[in-house]
Amino acid sequence: MDFNFTEEQGMVRDGLSRLVREQYGFEERRKAIASSEGWRPEVWSQLAELGILGMPFSEADGGFGGGAVDAMVIMEEFGKGLVIEPFLPTVVCAGGFLKHAGTAAQKEEHIGAIVSGAAVFAFAYAEPRGRFDYADLETTAKKDGAGYVLNGHKAVVIGAPWASHLIVTARTGGERRDRSGVSVFLLAKDTPGVTTRDYVTVDGRRASEVYFENVAVGADALIGVEGEGLALIETVTDEAIAALCAEACGAMKVAHAMTVEYSRQRKQFGVPIGSFQVLQHRMVDMYTAYEQAVSLTYLATLRLGSDERTRKLAVSAAKVGVGQAARLIGQEAVQIHGGNGVTDEYAIGHYFKRLTIFDSEFGNVDHHLKRHVALS
Structure with missing residues (x-):
């Protein structure tokens, strides 16, 4: 098995390593996590300009033709500098849902925004009593005409204070913990009925408790097949x-x-x-x-x-x-x-x-x- 990296991946590693050294000195990071915003949007913009946010996406989806190995290279360099910018929830998680199951319209609208740095996503999947079971959901999405109405509470949603959009898991059918009846939705964080309580995590990142109260979304918010999202x-x-x-x-x-x-x-x-x-x-x-x-x-x-x-x-x-x-x-x-x-x-x-x-x-x-x- 070949564990050698390509020349392009080596160049990405070198460029990102230099950016982390220059932008993520220990004192600079301490100031960033202590600030009111808790991150640096200018660094996010630099990552977009360098093509880092588009690296794991295929060229057909508007990215630079990379994949999981490219994401691995990027995340390793982020780990060295304890980078707090939301690459994982935005590019890996939201980008993953869009790549695997997004419609052509969803990909066109959101992947380009991720690559350019205009959109920031958070993945709202964990619940207070769900532990690590993705099917253990109390958040519901009930059919309402052509769309859905979401109600529930998501816990420790990493990056949500900075997010423009949310990826949300909810039960559209079945009983709690059933493997069937789980669906995935994409919605703007400023959708009426969405409220958040933001806080600093132990490791210096930002997270939110996210609450959904009669949040109405259209049918186009559904990612993949209803009830088959697990x-x-x-x-x-x-x-x-x-x-x-x-x-x-x-x-x-x-x-x-x-x-x-x-x-x-x-x-x-x-x-x-x-x-x-x-x-x-x-x-x-x-x-x-x-x-x-x-x-x-x-x-x-x-x-x-x-x-x-x-x-x-x-x-x-x-x-x-x-x-x-x-x-x-x-x-x-x-x-x-x-x-x-x-x-x-x-x-x-x-x-x-x-x-x-x-x-x-x-x-x-x-x-x-x-x-x-x-x-x-």
Whole structure:
């Protein structure tokens, strides 16, 4: 199997790496997450100008002919700088729904807006009592003439404070937790009846509780086939998990490098703490975990186009392995940094927070262990 990147992917990595270094110094990021907006629209515009937002879309859809591997390259670089701009919910999630099941009219209206940076999406799928079951939905979409009326509550919708549009999962039929009867809708966030409560997440991003009260949408808001959306949701979320794993790998690489460098500078008993064999062993364990996580991420990304079972097995294996590695590397990095590791003024604490939150997105280690076993 060829794991070499193309020349174009190498150029994307180099250009994006330079942008992250220049725009995402630690202090610049701290200022951005502490600002009232919580992100930098000018950086989003730069990503659009560089073609990053259009990279994973096919040329037929108005993009630059990339795919999942290109998204992986981009997300890894974002992870290195702890980039907060909503690439995952907008390009990977919303873009995924549009690519896989959007109508010609939906693609024409929205993919071009995503590529240009004019549209920002958030994916509203999680519910307060739903845990990690995409079919466990209390949000409903009832037929009303040719359209639908949405009612419900979505929790921890990442990027929603910045979003112009929402992708929403809702039950159009069946009983709670049934695999059938799940549908996907696309609507503007300013649609009457949509309200939000915005807040800052532990890792510095922004999220919202999103409420739908008699929100009327047309038939053109439906993505895919009514009542048959669960398989589509699983396909898109598996793509999102693979991208998240790449982001985590980027963050782990930097966290490990920062820890090694700190161990060379910090002295105890008159010598660098990096000379202590026990700490050397721990940092080697961190590096081994990182390399295993990278391999699992590569495999999951390459398996996204396989049959459903093969895809799910590879993605769940990656989510488990990367989740375990993220916990190990984050915790070891903080412990080796000592008290400095838990202060806001030190970058390592911010990497620890991001790596910790990674486990809870789209299913934690326990959830994906169960899914992997069920499929084996």
